[in-house]
Amino acid sequence: MEPLFDFLGRYWWLAFPLLGMAGGAAKAWEQSAKRRHERRLETLRMKAELKTAAIEARSLTRGGRRGGPQIVDTTASVAPSELLGRLFAEHDEITARWLDYELDVAKLIAFPAMSDGRQPLTAAFLRAKKTADALRPASTDAQVSDRQVSEYLDAVGNYAVAFEIAEKDARRLRDSTFTEPERKRLDRAQQLLKVAIDESATQAERNVAYKRVREELDGLILLSDAAVTVLEKQVAREISAPVEKPAPEDS
Numbered sequence: 153m154e155p156l157f158d159f160l161g162r163y164w165w166l167a168f169p170l171l172g173m174a175g176g177a178a179k180a181w182e183q184s185a186k187r188r189h190e191r192r193l194e195t196l197r198m199k200a201e202l203k204t205a206a207i208e209a210r211s212l213t214r215g216g217r218r219g220g221p222q223i224v225d226t227t228a229s230v231a232p233s234e235l236l237g238r239l240f241a242e243h244d245e246i247t248a249r250w251l252d253y254e255l256d257v258a259k260l261i262a263f264p265a266m267s268d269g270r271q272p273l274t275a276a277f278l279r280a281k282k283t284a285d286a287l288r289p290a291s292t293d294a295q296v297s298d299r300q301v302s303e304y305l306d307a308v309g310n311y312a313v314a315f316e317i318a319e320k321d322a323r324r325l326r327d328s329t330f331t332e333p334e335r336k337r338l339d340r341a342q343q344l345l346k347v348a349i350d351e352s353a354t355q356a357e358r359n360v361a362y363k364r365v366r367e368e369l370d371g372l373i374l375l376s377d378a379a380v381t382v383l384e385k386q387v388a389r390e391i392s393a394p395v396e397k398p399a400p401e402d403s
Contacts (some may be wrong), residue, residue, distance in 0.1 A: 158244045160301070175342070181207050194345070233292045235301065236289060236292040236296075236301070236304075239304060239305060239308050240288070240292065241284075242308055242312060243288060243308050243311065244286060246281075246308075246311055246312050246315050247281070248316060249315065249319075250266075250277075250281070250315060253266040253267065253319075253322075253378050254267065254378065255343060255375055255376075255378055255382045256276050256379075256382075257365070257375065257379055257382075257383050258342065258345055260373055260375070260379065261327075261338055261341055261342045261369070261373065262326065263322040263323055263326060264322075264326075264327060264329075264330075264338070264343070264372070264373050265318075265321060265322035265325045266318065266319065266322040267373060267374065267375075267376075268373075271321070271325075271329075271340075272320075273314075273317055273318045273321045274318045274321075274322070276314050276317075276332070277311075277314040277315050277318040277319070279312045279314075280307070280311045280313075280314035280315075281311055281314075281315075283307050283310070283311070284304070284308050284310070285309040285312040286302070287303055287307045287333045288304060289304065290326075308355070330372065334372055335368075337368045337372060338368070338369075338372060338373075340364075340368050341364075341368035343367050344361045344362075344365045344368065345361070345365050347361035348361035348362040348365055348383070348386070348387050349383075349386045349387060351389070355388075358387050359387065361387075362383070362384070362387045365383075
């Protein structure tokens with residue numbers, strides 16, 4: 153034991169940095185655990201709501217009787233068609249929120265993880281989107297089975313949860329996954345983008361700025377064809393000519 157006491161007596165000061173490191177690690181673990189807990193609660197809340205809706209849909213579909221038909225005729229004025237209508241609205245709302253990132257180059261530069269399928273949470277969202285799109289009935293008037301309604305309901309719920317989680321993570325990450333030189337390129341692209349869509353700039357200035365935006369983003373953010381089309385329309389729109397005031401009439 154003497155060598156140990158001798159070591160502790162000589163290097164007692166090491167206790168302070170070691171305690172600091174341990175405290176930092178504990179704090180990081182606590183924050184990570186808190187995030188996992190919040191995501192789990194959010195997922196459980198959504199699943200509980202979906203389960204309630206599914207039970208209600210099945211009950212109304214079967215008219216409160218045991219058994220019941222396997223095919224749900226949503227042309228009738230019963231809850232399944234209304235449920236599908238609400239699910240369609242929820243589905244469309246999530247898609248619109250995603251497109252708000254996908255088609256807005258400024259938002260993609262600010263939150264690049266939302267377009268990066270290599271990010272695990274973004275990839276999970278894109279898979280959930282694909283599943284929800286595939287399970288979506290053609291219309292609220294389509295004949296669908298009880299199982300199809302339930303599967304689509306679950307898919308929309310998973311789609312909503314996956315988007316919320318991916319969006320929160322993208323807003324947390326921002327450009328932190330890029331190197332310092334890459335972050336500078338993103339910042340330049342953001343500044344140039346303002347010129348490219350500025351109606352007060354000349355068409356030549358907007359064209360040059362647009363070209364430089366594409367150059368700065370090359371290899372950093374992959375713009376979809378739809379995003380490029382939207383941006384090009386913004387760049388190419390005509391500059392509003394100043395409205396000339398009519399000359400006063402001679403008395």
